[in-house]
Amino acid sequence: MTDIKITEVALRDGSHAIRHQYTVDQVRSIAKALNEARVPYIEVSHGDGLGGSTLQYGLSKTNELELVEAAVDAVDFSKIAVLLIPGIGTIEDLKEAEKLGAKMARIATHVTEADVSAQHIQTAKELGMETVGFLMMSHMAPTEKLVEQAKLMESYGADIVYVVDSAGALLPHEVRARIKALKHELSCDIGFHGHNNLSLAMGNSLAAIEEGANRIDGSIRCLGAGAGNTQTEALIAVLDRMGITTGIDLYKMMDIAEEIVAPILPKPQEITRDSLTLGYAGVYSSFLLHANRASEKFGIDSRDILIELGERKIVGGQEDMIIDVAAELASQKANV
Numbered sequence: 001m002t003d004i005k006i007t008e009v010a011l012r013d014g015s016h017a018i019r020h021q022y023t024v025d026q027v028r029s030i031a032k033a034l035n036e037a038r039v040p041y042i043e044v045s046h047g048d049g050l051g052g053s054t055l056q057y058g059l060s061k062t063n064e065l066e067l068v069e070a071a072v073d074a075v076d077f078s079k080i081a082v083l084l085i086p087g088i089g090t091i092e093d094l095k096e097a098e099k100l101g102a103k104m105a106r107i108a109t110h111v112t113e114a115d116v117s118a119q120h121i122q123t124a125k126e127l128g129m130e131t132v133g134f135l136m137m138s139h140m141a142p143t144e145k146l147v148e149q150a151k152l153m154e155s156y157g158a159d160i161v162y163v164v165d166s167a168g169a170l171l172p173h174e175v176r177a178r179i180k181a182l183k184h185e186l187s188c189d190i191g192f193h194g195h196n197n198l199s200l201a202m203g204n205s206l207a208a209i210e211e212g213a214n215r216i217d218g219s220i221r222c223l224g225a226g227a228g229n230t231q232t233e234a235l236i237a238v239l240d241r242m243g244i245t246t247g248i249d250l251y252k253m254m255d256i257a258e259e260i261v262a263p264i265l266p267k268p269q270e271i272t273r274d275s276l277t278l279g280y281a282g283v284y285s286s287f288l289l290h291a292n293r294a295s296e297k298f299g300i301d302s303r304d305i306l307i308e309l310g311e312r313k314i315v316g317g318q319e320d321m322i323i324d325v326a327a328e329l330a331s332q333k334a335n336v
């Protein structure tokens, strides 16, 4: 028995950072190595989940079901998880992934829209999958609202509900309050998924654990959207120092990070002025590369675009607004 169950998300959240360009060989070799390190769950999908490969979200190099299949073939210990956002992915996508051997379904909605996950959570349960309710942009809802939405997901059958800090905007006391309330009001397991835009992913993960979360997401070498997630190998080391077990081999994770993951990064995953702005402005981490492209196209500082997106409370699914905002800022600039 381990104390904390870690889900490695680099093969899904990291897809944002590499513009959804994973190849079958990369996924196979990373999944095989993570399996050898005894990572219990490995998430594999387009960055925006099953069905995400579109012009709106970014086209994948490889059909994600081929990636899921390659990952499933590469493991004999780890369970392969898939992410699905209702409205982007469909129940059919979920069934296909399960047929290929995915064992965990993570059904993600905006923090105030849990009701759209009912059918997907129920189907995942009927398929016999371990099922997660994933409440994105959790910083945008007060704790009472989050509890209400989490209860809905639990009532649909979710085995675990996650507080998802998609923007990397939550402060440690805000994580504590949310996890504590969920722990008090729900009977299912509670998880936390952080982004490191404000350099708080590790601190927030520890705060979540202290309040009773037992499922934590990490991305090896910080390979996730924005500045990445809680760095998995660092989390394992810290938890080990705290006497908390994960069952994962630390040296093997360090080697995978250094020898397999670092070489495929287009650039090191770090807190840059743009990723810091994501956390500061409370903007969805996956907007980073979209905002960078709009910045180049319209000659507007990405930070100004991100701040404006934060003020307008633009959320996942509204990626087209990034261009609109950049165009508006450009025309305002031209008119002064």
Ligand SMILES: C[C@H](O)CC(=O)C(=O)O
Pocket (backbone or CB within 6 Å): 013, 047, 048, 049, 085, 108, 136, 137, 164, 165, 166, 167, 193, 225, 285, 286, 316
């Ligand atoms: C689709 C998003 O990238 C899901 C996620 O990892 C987050 O909200 O954070």
Ligand SMILES: [Mn+2]
Pocket (backbone or CB within 6 Å): 013, 166, 193, 195, 224, 225, 285
């Ligand atoms: Mn994420």
